[in-house]
Amino acid sequence: MSLKPGAKSAASKAKKAEAEGAALALPGDQAAPRKSRKLLYLLPLALLPLIGGGLWFSGVIPHLLHPHQPVKQADTKPVFVKMPEIITNLDAGDGNDSYVKLKMSLEVAGPQAAQQVTASIPRLVDLFQSYLRAMHPDELRGAVGTYRLREAMIARANVAAAPVAINNVLFDELIVQ
Secondary structure (H helix, E strand, O other): OOOOHHHHHHHHHHHHHHHHHHHHOOHHHHHHHHHHHHHHHHHHHHHHHHHHHHHHHHOHHHHHHOOOOOOOOOOOOOEEEEOOOEEEEOOOOOOOOOEEEEEEEEEEOOHHHHHHHHHOHHHHHHHHHHHHHOOOHHHHOHHHHHHHHHHHHHHHHHHHOOOOOOOEEEEEEEEEO
């Protein structure tokens, strides 16, 4: 089998061009890949504080350091603590008088919790009255107003009856005049 005369010369020309290209390469051409490699190694180190800060402020790291373990309560039926009737004025703002009459019950996890909540009823009444006096009558209108009032009462009740968890606030009567 004979090779064509031009085929061998084309392959040898390509090898010569590669050799000449390597000889003509500038010294700065080889330094660029090394700098980019250093940058690739340093980039994660520079991003590490940013990622750590994001995880800290989003709450992931504090949750990992201090995991919240829910307190297991005994399987008991809920107990309802009746609150005294609250009648207080609302902040109408325009000189008109507006009042709210509120009867409610607090749902707790068991009889021991009910005893503790019963002992803190004066504090609860004070918190509820102070909150209601700052409200406008329009804030209590409709289902959305009732829902917001319930959520606010639950939050305040949990603060006032600190070790005991208030599961729900049930409105027996809510009249806005």
